Amino acid sequence: MAKMPVTLTLNGMERAGFADPGQNLLEFLRRGLGDLSPKYGCGQGTCGACTVTIDGETQLACLVLAETTEGRTVGTAAGLANGAELDPLQTAFMDHFAAQCGYCTPGMLVSARALLDRNPKPTREDIIEAISGNLCRCTGYEPIIEAILAVSEGRTGP
Amino acid sequence: MNARTGGFEFRKELFADERDDDLNEIGKRIRRQDIEGHVTGRSPFYDDHLFDGLLHMRCVRSPHHHARIGRIDTAEAERMPGVVRILTGKDVPQNLNTLLSLLDFGLDDEPVLSVDKAAYKGEPVAAVIAQTEAQARAAVKAVRVDWQPLPHVLDPEEALKPGAPTVCETYPGNAFVYHGKYDHQKLRYGDVEAALRQADHIVEGRYQMSPIEQAPIETCGAISAPEQNGRWVCYTGTQALFFSLGTASKVLNLPSSRMHFIGGTVGGGFGGKVDSIHEPLSILGAMLTGRPCKSQWDREEEMQVGAPRGAERWYITDGVMNDGRIVARKFTGYFDGGAYTRLTSYAVIKGVGHLPGPYTIPNVYADAYCVYTNRTPATAMRGFGITGVDFAIEAHMDKVAETVGMNPIELRILNAYRDGDMKAHRREAKNCAFIECCQVVAEKAGVTISPEARAASSKTGGGGERARLPAFTATDEHGRVEGFESGSYARKGGAPAAPGIPAELTPDRPSPPTLPTARPVETPPTPAPAPTTPDQEKPAARTPQRRSGAVRFSSISGFRRR
Numbered sequence: 001m002a003k004m005p006v007t008l009t010l011n012g013m014e015r016a017g018f019a020d021p022g023q024n025l026l027e028f029l030r031r032g033l034g035d036l037s038p039k040y041g042c043g044q045g046t047c048g049a050c051t052v053t054i055d056g057e058t059q060l061a062c063l064v065l066a067e068t069t070e071g072r073t074v075g076t077a078a079g080l081a082n083g084a085e086l087d088p089l090q091t092a093f094m095d096h097f098a099a100q101c102g103y104c105t106p107g108m109l110v111s112a113r114a115l116l117d118r119n120p121k122p123t124r125e126d127i128i129e130a131i132s133g134n135l136c137r138c139t140g141y142e143p144i145i146e147a148i149l150a151v152s153e154g155r156t157g158p
Numbered sequence: 159m160n161a162r163t164g165g166f167e168f169r170k171e172l173f174a175d176e177r178d179d180d181l182n183e184i185g186k187r188i189r190r191q192d193i194e195g196h197v198t199g200r201s202p203f204y205d206d207h208l209f210d211g212l213l214h215m216r217c218v219r220s221p222h223h224h225a226r227i228g229r230i231d232t233a234e235a236e237r238m239p240g241v242v243r244i245l246t247g248k249d250v251p252q253n254l255n256t257l258l259s260l261l262d263f264g265l266d267d268e269p270v271l272s273v274d275k276a277a278y279k280g281e282p283v284a285a286v287i288a289q290t291e292a293q294a295r296a297a298v299k300a301v302r303v304d305w306q307p308l309p310h311v312l313d314p315e316e317a318l319k320p321g322a323p324t325v326c327e328t329y330p331g332n333a334f335v336y337h338g339k340y341d342h343q344k345l346r347y348g349d350v351e352a353a354l355r356q357a358d359h360i361v362e363g364r365y366q367m368s369p370i371e372q373a374p375i376e377t378c379g380a381i382s383a384p385e386q387n388g389r390w391v392c393y394t395g396t397q398a399l400f401f402s403l404g405t406a407s408k409v410l411n412l413p414s415s416r417m418h419f420i421g422g423t424v425g426g427g428f429g430g431k432v433d434s435i436h437e438p439l440s441i442l443g444a445m446l447t448g449r450p451c452k453s454q455w456d457r458e459e460e461m462q463v464g465a466p467r468g469a470e471r472w473y474i475t476d477g478v479m480n481d482g483r484i485v486a487r488k489f490t491g492y493f494d495g496g497a498y499t500r501l502t503s504y505a506v507i508k509g510v511g512h513l514p515g516p517y518t519i520p521n522v523y524a525d526a527y528c529v530y531t532n533r534t535p536a537t538a539m540r541g542f543g544i545t546g547v548d549f550a551i552e553a554h555m556d557k558v559a560e561t562v563g564m565n566p567i568e569l570r571i572l573n574a575y576r577d578g579d580m581k582a583h584r585r586e587a588k589n590c591a592f593i594e595c596c597q598v599v600a601e602k603a604g605v606t607i608s609p610e611a612r613a614a615s616s617k618t619g620g621g622g623e624r625a626r627l628p629a630f631t632a633t634d635e636h637g638r639v640e641g642f643e644s645g646s647y648a649r650k651g652g653a654p655a656a657p658g659i660p661a662e663l664t665p666d667r668p669s670p671p672t673l674p675t676a677r678p679v680e681t682p683p684t685p686a687p688a689p690t691t692p693d694q695e696k697p698a699a700r701t702p703q704r705r706s707g708a709v710r711f712s713s714i715s716g717f718r719r720r
Contacts, residue, residue, distance in 0.1 A: 020290065022292070031208065034208065036199065036200075036206040037198075037199025037200075038199075039203070039375070039376065039425070040205065040376075040377070041375040041376065041377070041457070042457040043456060043457060044457060047375055047457075049375050049376075076199070077197075077198070077199040078198070078199045078200075080198075081198060086197070090197040090198065093193070093196075094190075094193045094197055095189070096187065097187055097188075097189075097190065097193075099190070099193055099197060100190075100426075101196075101374070101375070101376070101424060101425050101426040101427075102192065102193075102195065102196025102197075102201050102423075102425070103374070103375045103376045103425030103426055104375050105197055105199075109197065135375060136375070137372075137373055137375050137426045137428070158187035
């Protein structure tokens with residue numbers, strides 16, 4: 001089977017590549033377009049390490065066929081910062097020690113950003129619900145929740 | 159003075175005499191040095207290194223717990239699209255290894271790719287290298303292996319019984335051999351049997367815990383590629399870069415100077431990334447194909463094949479006086495090492511070194527076995543060797559408290575180590591704070607404890623009589639095995655001896671007066687508290703061996719601590 005040309009908007013930039021037949025969006029982003037921020041953790045939609053947004057909705061890139069994203073808008077953790085200027089969530093994650101090994105962090109941040117975009121003043125329960133699809137084996141959930149709360153409440157610093 | 163910072167509460171006053179009080183970093187939120195990479199998605203995990211023409215390696219695995227391998231037919235798989243090469247055991251230069259051989263601890267017992275038999279479900283017997291992962295997966299299914307299933311054993315106590323299937327031919331008794339002569343680790347301190355006879359109560363318990371998978375979000379793997387000047391570069395998620403380098407060097411029979419290992423960014427390890435599985439395999443793939451090669455577990459393999467913290471089973475028998483003093487404690491422990499040693503031999507040493515928990519008990523006895531079963535091999539995992547037996551000890555303490563009708567916190571305070579006490583492994587207890595921890599726990603939990611327990615201190619009441627070694631320690635020779643040399647922890651003397659046939663002993667070791675039977679295990683599954691007549695002998699001056707076990711022990715534990 002032939003490779004499929006796929007054109008999409010990734011973190012605000014138009015990008016194009018060739019997807020292998022049956023290739024998932026995770027592999028296409030990583031190997032095809034060189035965005036290494038989404039991570040492989042399970043390949044079966046369980047761990048959330050590959051969380052991205054498609055047209056603003058959080059999706060698991062390992063469960064999305066690359067060719068179905070033709071013409072759509074994809075967001076990853078690599079697009080959270082504006083140049084050298086970090087997203088307040090990224091700064092809060094740094095200040096609150098909300099990452100240990102860092103492998104779940106990109107997916108966690110994408111889920112958190114999507115939450116704050118649709119609900120700038122989430123409750124603690126809203127936050128827990130929003131990141132419930134993102135597993136952190138270092139079990140750093142508490143600092144992660146704190147970091148997201150801090151951003152929503154406009155607090156800065158540790 | 160209590161300092162409260164972000165959930166931490168300091169009780170520095172408890173340690174004011176012992177420690178530098180100037181602890182000014184703990185409890186502060188500081189930025190990790192690698193955190194910016196983590197939050198921007200730029201931290202370089204091993205799989206974030208892209209190579210043109212990357213090949214993918216997938217293993218053919220045993221569907222059986224235990225099976226002889228007949229023919230491995232790769233002909234059809236080799237003709238499949240994208241398949242570049244299929245490796246079997248004969249392609250591995252040194253296809254037998256044990257991880258701790260780098261520390262001269264244990265015998266080579268595990269093939270990289272099995273040739274004669276598979277001893278656990280999921281054991282790799284061939285590795286397919288293909289242009290895409292999907293092609294490698296398809297070709298794995300096309301490799302025909304003539305499996306001849308063998309009887310298997312999945313329970314450590316069953317594995318030690320006479321007639322149990324031999325899991326790993328290197329250790330025919332299904333137990334690791336310590337000091338070249340024992341099928342278990344021993345701790346002997348005082349006379350447990352005599353103390354049990356004098357105790358007011360005997361409290362027995364059986365405790366076990368299942369294997370625990372480390373389950374890092376990043377699965378284990380490595381990517382290797384030809385580098386310049388006859389070297390191979392290896393990007394790896396290993397937790398132990400130089401350990402993996404040494405292992406690859408041995409398995410590939412290649413000087414370490416010809417390998418360039420790059421790691422340090424680990425997507426969660428928890429002990430599960432020390433086993434150095436993928437580094438030699440991916441380098442071998444790169445060597446034999448001349449192209450970049452990735453070996454990576456998928457999630458299913460991580461869970462099924464990835465070595466967990468092994469299961470443990472502990473039997474504890476305590477002799478307790480009416481006032482709650484524990485006067486004797488006897489352990490029999492079984493560590494389920496799975497099919498190969500990996501790090502379980504060491505876990506047992508750690509576990510025994512930890513006994514009898516943080517308590518001053520004048521008579522302690524322990525036999526702990528590193529047992530082979532047809533399960534996934536076990537390895538390191540967050541305090542392995544300690545957490546399992548601690549669970550058993552602390553559950554048992556509650557049982558003891560219930561038996562003598564005492565508050566469990568008071569029971570712990572009564573029996574806790576105090577500064578100056580002699581521990582069962584013959585080191586003086588220092589910097590103790592267990593009593594103080596118990597007092598804080600009682601306070602926080604709103605548990606009322608007696609004025610005596612509240613007034614107790616780790617700093618007073620220890621030493622003196624409690625610092626003295628027992629006048630008599632009951633020793634025995636059970637568990638002695640033949641066919642191994644005593645010059646190392648376990649080194650086979652000459653040709654592998656059939657069980658029961660004494661191998662030629664080294665000149666510096668006189669033959670023991672009695673030779674054990676084929677299956678050296680004599681301990682009944684349930685330790686009997688009834689006064690048996692143990693095979694005791696008065697402590698006699700022993701001729702020091704050339705390389706004493708004590709020296710080897712400290713070198714091993716020292717390695718881990720540093």
